[in-house]
Amino acid sequence: MRKEEPSVHVRLAATNALLNSLEFTKKNFGMEAERHIIMQVVCEATQCADTHVKVAALQCLVRIMSLYYQFMEQYMGSALFAISLQAINSDVPEVALQGIEFWSNVCEEEITLSLEAEEAAENNRVPEQVSRHYAKGAVPHICPIMLEILTHQDENDDDDDWTPSKAAGVCIMLMAQCVGDTILDPVMPFLKHFSSTNWKYKEAAIMAFGSILDGPDPAKLMTLVEQAMPALIESMAEKNVCFLNFLMFPYFYRAIVTIRDTAAWTIGRVLEICPEVVNKDALSNGFLPYVDALKPHLMRALVNHEEPQVCAAAVGLVTDMCRAIEVNIAPALDDIMNTLVQSLQSPRLDKDVKVTILGCFGDIALAIGEHFERYIQIVMSMLIEASTAAVVTNPQDYDQVDYVDKLRENCVTAYTGILQGMRPAGSENDPEKLNQAKQSLSRFVQPMCEMIAKCCETHPVPPSDGLVATVAGLIGDLVVLYGPQIIPTLHNEKVSALLGRGRKSRTSKTKSVAVWATKEMRKAMAPIATTS
Secondary structure: OOOOOOOHHHHHHHHHHHHHHHHHOHHHHOOHHHHHHHHHHHHHHOOOOOHHHHHHHHHHHHHHHHHOHHHOHHHHHHHHHHHHHHHHOOOOHHHHHHHHHHHHHHHHHHHHHHHHHHHHHHOOOOOOOOOOOHHHHHHHHHHHHHHHHHOOOOOOOOOOOOOHHHHHHHHHHHHHHHHHHHHHHHHHHHHHHHHOOOHHHHHHHHHHHHHOOOOOOHHHHHHHHHHHHHHHHHHOOOOOHHHHOOOOOHHHHHHHHHHHHHHHHHHHHHHHHOHHHHOOOOOOOOOHHHHHHHHHHHHHHHOOOOOHHHHHHHHHHHHHHHHHHHHHHHHHHHHHHHHHHHHHHOOOOOHHHHHHHHHHHHHHHHHHHHHHHHHHHHHHHHHHHHHHHOOOOOOOOHHHHHHHHHHHHHHHHHHHHHHHHOOOOOHHHOHHHHHHHHHHHHHHHHHHHHHHHHHHOOOOOOOOHHHHHHHHHHHHHHHHHHHHHHHHHHOOHHHHHHHHHHHOOOOHHHHHHHHHHHHHHHHHHHHHHHHO
């Protein structure tokens, strides 16, 4: 790896070898002399003229920062800061990505250390490691560069391509979570580009705004959010003359699509992260006045089947609105529901967006409760049709396997939302209301149980961990509502096997839901066991 090595191939092989063995060098990093040598050769390799060696060396630094954060203080000021800054400013995307990743890793590590420090304080003990607050010190220098990189979007980029622009957005988001209010000073001036006629700067400003919502004091964000909401809503229906004059060119059409997508994502972030925005005592009159202004732009996005990313963002925004303003969204729902149903029937809409729509029905049901009765027939017919189509025909086709799993998970999510949403409030303590709920929902129990049975099948492929958790939740909800009455349908080997798998899951959510569903099953079975 040393700079004296004449062969680039040898240096690259040595650098990759170190990268792959860093997890096993804890003892070496614990010894100052050996640590100095490792850090010296890695830092030297980041200056190699060969891009492959440079990238591999930067990957080493990224990994070292995660594994051996506690040893990095003496190297940060003398080498690591300058090296990472140089990489971020590189014109070579692969190099720039590693520079950005370095600071994303620093932020992630310091977020974790902050949480550990809080936990230690609560338990009156000293944390094993403490944060050196590298990110807070670097924000004034790093954040302006990240903001500029946000503007380096390429309209020809594939949605799946990981670019410096996308990485910079994630890094800014992590910085906000890590340093809180400190992120506001460097980002605030950049938000002037909300009104820019350059689509790249406009989209970057919207992205930056959405990225800093989680971290700073909500009280300091309230005025900013209030000022930004009208512009965000307007951005979902981009009407800037400078854009519209060039709509005949795909370049500019793509630009408008990108802005609409980012605006929808950002509004969703506002609703998700800043619940104060929907409090009637908060933003003057709360979020409700924005619903009427937002609705026409939202409807246009929902019918934009040629641009699945925009349509998907709009569906996500419907979900966020349901969670934020709950039953208050009911007056706007007739048009939205009609559009969602029509979208499911459209042959032009991307199948993955259709899957998202199915899950969205559950959020709508949860939001409006018994008012969902007016939509229940058409929604259930759609869910039953989708459930029938959710079949793996080729287990070697991983895209198909993943699609079917997501389709099933979203169908089950919708069933769960309907079951919980349409159950009258307080029915658990009111026998009359409980019986009304049972009778009202009884017509849908069979398709729900059929879907559960299908998801419990392990052939040709077993359900994913996420699907196991979702199905376990639906099982538990059915048992809570119907008690011993539902046991003959749900008490079988396949359901028991699925719940058993969930209880053994390494994912805490899956495990806890499966344990809860199992307890509810046993509770409901107790009267049956007693009578027999």
